[in-house]
């Protein structure tokens with residue numbers, strides 16, 4: 001017992017000191033979604049196939065669409081990404097989504113944000 005305690009005192013910890021130390025996520029990690037308005041044709045297949053109703057596509061102009069995504073409802077299954085024939089949706093490695101106000105998890109992506117930042121709904 002004493003030996004085990006002493007040994008563990010000098011072992012490298014197996015856990016990471018998050019947030020000071022961050023893990024690099026795998027390339028195919030399913031984190032926060034982004035939407036590329038320039039590629040969207042408004043077919044709404046993503047909406048139809050989303051199991052939680054987390055994504056809404058709104059028409060905002062002639063052949064212009066925006067995506068309203070509730071990151072609090074999203075289960076990060078990436079079904080919408082697979083369903084989109086135009087590759088207008090993609091997952092990212094971003095996992096830092098914690099918010100005190102759940103309304104801040106409702107985000108809108110449009111032509112102005114073009115897959116990068118987003119504004120709140």
Ligand code: SF4
Nearest residue numbers: 040041043044046084
């Ligand atoms: S994001 Fe893709 S699947 Fe969704 S409406 Fe646009 S083109 Fe269709």
Ligand code: SF4
Nearest residue numbers: 050074075077078080
């Ligand atoms: S990742 Fe899954 S739950 Fe989230 S919006 Fe896409 S289909 Fe819906």
